[in-house]
Amino acid sequence: MSISQLAREIKESPTLAMNEKARLLKEKGESVIHLGAGEPKDKVPIEAVLGASAKLTTADIRYTPTEGIPTLIKAIIRYTEENYNKIIGPENVIVSNGAKHSLYNLMMAILNPQDEVIILAPYWVSYPEIVKMVYGVPVIVTPEDGRFQPRMEDIIEKVGSYTKAIIVNSPNNPSGVVYSADFIAEIVAFCEKKGIYLIMDDIYHKLIFDGKKAPSVYQFSKDDSDSSHIIVINGVSKVYAMTGFRVGWVIANRKITAAMVNIQAQNSSCTSVVVQAAAAGALMGVQSGVESLRLTLQNNRDVMLTELNAFTGIKTVKPDGTFYCLPDFRAYSKNSTALSKFLLEKALVVTVPGGEFGMEGHLRLSYCGSIKEIMEGVARIKWALDPESPNEIYIGDRKMRRDWK
Numbered sequence: 001m002s003i004s005q006l007a008r009e010i011k012e013s014p015t016l017a018m019n020e021k022a023r024l025l026k027e028k029g030e031s032v033i034h035l036g037a038g039e040p041k042d043k044v045p046i047e048a049v050l051g052a053s054a055k056l057t058t059a060d061i062r063y064t065p066t067e068g069i070p071t072l073i074k075a076i077i078r079y080t081e082e083n084y085n086k087i088i089g090p091e092n093v094i095v096s097n098g099a100k101h102s103l104y105n106l107m108m109a110i111l112n113p114q115d116e117v118i119i120l121a122p123y124w125v126s127y128p129e130i131v132k133m134v135y136g137v138p139v140i141v142t143p144e145d146g147r148f149q150p151r152m153e154d155i156i157e158k159v160g161s162y163t164k165a166i167i168v169n170s171p172n173n174p175s176g177v178v179y180s181a182d183f184i185a186e187i188v189a190f191c192e193k194k195g196i197y198l199i200m201d202d203i204y205h206k207l208i209f210d211g212k213k214a215p216s217v218y219q220f221s222k223d224d225s226d227s228s229h230i231i232v233i234n235g236v237s238k239v240y241a242m243t244g245f246r247v248g249w250v251i252a253n254r255k256i257t258a259a260m261v262n263i264q265a266q267n268s269s270c271t272s273v274v275v276q277a278a279a280a281g282a283l284m285g286v287q288s289g290v291e292s293l294r295l296t297l298q299n300n301r302d303v304m305l306t307e308l309n310a311f312t313g314i315k316t317v318k319p320d321g322t323f324y325c326l327p328d329f330r331a332y333s334k335n336s337t338a339l340s341k342f343l344l345e346k347a348l349v350v351t352v353p354g355g356e357f358g359m360e361g362h363l364r365l366s367y368c369g370s371i372k373e374i375m376e377g378v379a380r381i382k383w384a385l386d387p388e389s390p391n392e393i394y395i396g397d398r399k400m401r402r403d404w405k
Contacts, residue, residue, distance in 0.1 A: 006132070006133065006135075009132060010129050010132065010133060011125075011129055011356075013125060018036045018340070018344070018350050018351075018352055019034075019036070019037070019350075021344060021350070022034050022036070022344075030348055030396070031396030031397075032348045032349075032350060033348065033369075033373050033376055033377040033380065034373070035349055035350055035365045035366050035367075035369070035374070035377045035378075036351050036352045036364065036365075036366055037350075037366045037369065038173070038323075038324075038366060038368075039237070039238075039241070039243040040238065040241040040243075040293055040297070041241070041368060041369065041370075042241040042289065042292070042293050042296070043241070043289075044240065044242050044245075044278075044282075045285055045286075045289050046285070047281035047282055047284065047285025047286065048236075048240065048278040048279065048281045048282040048285070049278070049281075050281060051277040051278045051279075051280055051282075052274050052275065052278035052281070054277065055273060055277040056274060061272075061273055061274060062273065063269060064270045064271070064273045064276060066261050066264050066265045066270050067090075067094045067257070067261050068093065068094065068095030068249070068270075068271065069095075069273060069276045069280070070090075071276075071277070071280045072247075072276045072280040072283075073090050073095070075279075075280045075284050076095070076249055076283065077089070077090065077093065078283070078284075079283050080232075080251060083205070083206075084216045084218050084232075085218065085219070086218040088251055091254045091257060091258075092251055092254065092257055093249055093250070093257065094249060094250050094252075094257045094260045094261055095248070095249045095271050095276060096247075096248050096249065096260075096271060097246045097247070097248070097271050098235060098237065098246040098247065098248045099201070099203050099233050100130075101246075101248060101268070102233050102235070102248040102249060102250045103126070103127075103130055103199075103201070103233055104130050104133065104134070105250070105260045105263050105264055106199065106231065106250055106252070106256070107131060107133075107134045107136060108134050109256055109260045109263055110164060110165060110197055110259075111131070111134050111135070111136040111164055112164075113136070114135070114136070114162060115137065115162055115163075115164040115165075116137045116138075116139045116160065116162040116163045117131045117136055117137070117139065117163075117164060117165045117167060118139050118141055118158055118163060118165070118167070119138050119139065119140050119141065119167050119358075120141050120150045120155070120166075120167070120168060120169075121140050121141060121142040121143075121358030122148060122172065122174050122175050122326060122354070122359045122362075123140070123167070123169065123357055124169055124173045124174070124201070124357070125356045125357060127167055127169075128140070136164070141154050141155050141157075141158050142154070142358060147317075148172065148175040148177040149180065149183065150179070150183065151183075152183070152186050152190065155190075156190070159196070163194075163196055164196065164197060165197035165198070165199055166187065166191060166196060166197070166198055166199065167199045167201060168184075168187065168198065168199065168200050168201065169200075169201040169203075169204075170202075170214055171204040171205065171208055171319075171320060171321030171322045172322065173203075173204065173322055174352070174354070174357045174359075175317060175319065175324070175325070175326045175359075176301075176318075176320060176321055176322045176323075176324050176325050176326070177317065177319065177320055178208060178212060178320035178321050179215070180215070184215040184216075184217060184220060185215075185220040188217055188220040188221055189220065189222075191229055192222060192223050192229060192230075195229060196229060197229045197231055198229060198231065199231045199233065200217050200232045200233065201233050202214070202232055202234045203233070203234060203237065203238050203239075203248075204238050204239070204322045205234070205239075206239045206294065207238060207239060207293070207294055207297060207321050207322055207323065208294070209294070209297070209319070209320060210298070210320070212320055214321070217230050217232065218230065226255070227253060228252075228253050230252075231250060231251065231252040231256065232250070232251045232252075233248065233250055233251075234249055234251075235247055235248030236248075236278075236279045236282050238322075239293070240289070241289075241293060242278070242279070242282060245275040245278055246271075246275060247271060247279040297322075297323050297367065297368060299371075300323070300367040300368065300369075300371065300374060301318075301319055301323075301325070301367055303367070303371055303374050303375065304365065304367040304378065305318060305325070307374065307375055307378035307379070308325070308327055308378060310382075311378070311381075311382050311386060312331075312386050312388055313329075313331030313332060313386070314327050314328065314329060314331065315327065315331075316328070323366055323367055323368035324365065324366055324367070325364075325365055325367065326354060326357070326359060326363070326364050326365075327363060327365065328361060328362050329354075329361060329362060329363050329385075330361035330362075332385045333361070334360065334361045335355075335360075335361075336354040336355045336356075336360055336361055336362060336363055337353040337355055339351075339353070340353045340363060342384070343363075343380075343381055343384055343385075346384045346404075347380035347381060347383065347384040347395065348380070348395055348396075349377050349380050349381055349384075351364065351365055352364040365377075379393070380393065380395065383400075383402060384402065
């Protein structure tokens with residue numbers, strides 16, 4: 001059986017792979033703690049449930065316009081005006097099956113083979129793979145000083161004649177860092193001057209802590225024409241805890257959205273009308289659930305940082321948002337994949353290797369679970385790695401002894 005070269009080059013999603021391993025262990029009755037999860041445990045907004053239910057009860061579930069149903073498009077337009085102070089029209093919006101699908105369709109629309117896309121490390125694991133899937137070339141930029149905050153000099157050094165776009169994700173998955181307003185202003189000006197697309201992945205833009213706010217690209221843009229190189233991707237998965245609904249969208253100039261409509265019409269026709277109705281309900285409904293989730297995550301972050309800061313040898317940059325942190329575990333292992341597997345095997349704790357995000361020697365830990373899971377999960381990691389920790393620990397109802405160095 002022959003598999004295409006492209007398919008062979010695409011990496012398995014490390015987050016989904018770890019989720020599957022955790023699921024199999026749980027089915028065997030093992031006491032697994034999942035610190036790798038990328039989804040909040042809050043309930044879906046009731047307005048989303050009612051929106052989907054109302055559509056289902058009509059028993060009239062049909063194709064929708066490829067770009068999305070009018071009620072959702074209107075809700076996105078209003079959301080953009082309220083949260084970004086940006087006026088857009090229906091022709092600037094296209095709804096897809098999650099932000100991941102949105103990004104894939106966008107890459108299809110703007111890249112030719114061998115075009116380059118600048119990706120800032122640490123980065124979301126799918127960025128390089130999606131670029132490669134449309135025969136583009138991912139170019140990774142890692143700040144020389146080892147920080148999670150990118151620098152323009154590092155980016156400029158990698159920009160060349162084939163550079164077509166730069167992807168910026170802030171608040172950042174996996175580090176939780178929010179990029180400064182100065183950096184956003186600088187990269188907007190640079191992209192507009194060079195004619196490079198600036199793709200902002202804003203999926204976490206409301207999950208920010210300590211009174212901070214994510215700077216909007218639109219506040220720094222000087223090109224308000226229909227040839228704007230500013231593109232924003234967003235969705236309902238994270239802010240509204242609607243990961244299973246798979247609704248994302250792109251805001252771009254008319255030419256790009258029109259191209260994406262043609263692409264989507266051929267590869268998926270449209271997003272399910274039921275989940276679109278749910279997304280419209282979430283966007284148009286009461287927004288108190290978003291603030292409740294944000295406060296919960298901020299408290300969870302503080303608990304995780306307290307636990308990690310008591311861990312000898314671990315270095316952690318305080319997350320400004322999202323529900324992830326990216327501690328440096330190089331004092332124990334420089335191979336994050338091997339370390340992640342070791343912790344799952346010995347401590348039954350799921351983590352995600354930092355190497356998959358462009359940060360080898362780090363592990364991504366999620367704090368969107370319960371306080372109990374966070375505290376016990378970090379305690380197990382400490383027991384497995386830190387020789388100064390107690391030699392014995394209970395994992396579930398079993399007493400475990402550390403018999404390795």
